[in-house]
Amino acid sequence: MLFNSFPFIFLFLPLSLGGYFWIGRLGSLTLSKGWLLLSSLIFYGYWNVVFLPLISISIMVNYLLGNRLHEVRCNQRLSRIFLYFGLLFNIGLIAYYKYTVFLMSWLPPSKLSVWITQLLHPDNIILPLAISFYTFQQISYLVDAYRGVIPNYSLLDYSLFVLFFPQLIAGPIVHHYEVIPQFNRLRNLLFCQKNFAIGCIVFVIGLSKKVLIADSLAGWVTLPFNHAAELSFIEAWTAALSYTYQLYFDFSGYCDMALGLGLMLNVKLPINFNSPYKSTSIVEFWRRWHITLSNFLRDYLYIPLGGNRLGESRRVINLMITMLLGGLWHGAGWTYIAWGGFHGVCLSINHIWKKVGFYLPKQISWLVTFLAVIIGWVIFRAQSLGDAGHILWAMTGIEGILLPGKYRGLVSNLEMFGIRFNNFPSLDYFPGGLESIVILFIVTLWVVFLPNTQELIQKFKPRWWWSLLLGFLAMLTLLSMSRVTEFLYFQF
Known part of the structure; x- marks a missing residue:
């Protein structure tokens, strides 16, 4: 869904805003954040629902790795293993979807290149929307977890941090400490005429x-x-x-x-x-x-x-x-x-x-x-x-x-x-x-x-x-x- 489209301006935006502030009157941060997360999933899935599982898996893997890094931060060797695995996972995802065709153009014709083509099916690769942005955002989260500068966020907070629809598609690339504390302020649940x-x-x-x-x-x-x-x-x-x-x-x-x-x-x-x-x-x-x-x-x-x-x-x-x-x-x-x-x-x-x-x-x-x-x-x-x-x-x-x-x-x-x-x-x-x-x-x-x-x-x-x-x-x-x-x- 695009910001410059009638469905977004006249349907999605009024419903997402109205639902958020209506639920906010109940004073429940969890319900309000859940509504925003659901709205963000609908926003992302509107373009191509096929990639919802991919971004969901990416969020889950990075969240679990972040938790492990938080737990073993005193063990330098184990922390590095989890960090390197996380970097390999994220860079591997973006490399497959974004760079496979480009990298394969370097391969000379051979049995190896034919085998790789049959394995990867580059002609069928579709670039997932916003993968560059949400990958970088999650890499920064893992590095900060390795450095021991993040608290132990809930899965709901982390998922909303990645999927928050105003910045999901093309940035800004936000840090966890810039937005997650804002999601947890009770006064942010109330409609503010000036901000609006x-x-x-x-x-x-x-x-x-x-x-x-x-x-x-x-x-x-x-x-x-x-x-x-x-x-x-x-x-x-x-x-x-x-x-x-x-x-x-x-x-x-x-x-x-x-x-x-x-x-x-x-x-x-x-x-x-x-x-x-x-x-x-x-x-x-x-x-x-x-x-x-x-x-x-x-x-x-x-x-x-x-x-x-x-x-x-x-x-x-x-x-x-x-x-x-x-x-x-x-x-x-x-x-x-x-x-x-x-x-x-x-x-x-x-x-x-x-x-x-x-x-x-x-x-x-x-x-x-x-x-x-x-x-x-x-x-x-x-x-x-x-x-x-x-x-x-x-x-x-x-x-x-x-x-x-x-x-x-x-x-x-x-x-x-x-x-x-x-x-x-x-x-x-x-x-x-x-x-x-x-x-x-x-x-x-x-x-x-x-x-x-x-x-x-x-x-x-x-x-x-x-x-x-x-x-x-x-x-x-x-x-x-x-x-x-x-x-x-x-x-x-």
């Missing part, structure tokens, strides 16, 4: 980002990236910027909706998105983009590898390992690995520059960072490394600046000023021509200078014009939901 109002506002803003902006930009992305070798300079930049903003508004829209839904239920989820395109360094970008994933990679991979404690060379190696695995987490493909490696190189350069005392003016730092992010997104979105190379090469303008056919009349005037153009492109990918440049320029100003949702909410005061504006925005968004589109991060 703010939650609705945040949800509407996020929904409008997804439906009105991200989905509108999708048409400017798919066709150009499918014909990467034939793009002109302007078409390549239009496609790159369109995807840069499509992913931005799609993911920030989801994060807003998740936060809003949590607030409606009196649960405060961690902020996962904080205007990343305002960053003046790649380090800052990763502190603002998918914050909970960045924190997970830092706390459970980069620091255990040694972080920056073993010298500068080791820090670069640790950064590269972390970002390569972070790229692979997003998808089974060389483009994702290359994207992670590219960001690993950028982060390493950033740290080296800072160490030697090299600084750029703020505006230039922003521009360099933003260009690096755009280059990374081209690699990330391209269907192959070859396609990424074609698009990036076209973006350089080395082979000339090509205009769409509808603007051929401008050429003679522009050539008077010494601006030369190659032949016009044979395919008219350019969506809307110069109008697209204006729209993308306005969007750039928006993401760089305007306040984000969290900043708006901090300044929010109930006013009649707020109600009018949000009501109009909600109506426009609902009228624009002609078809249900998945969030981009669902595929990661």
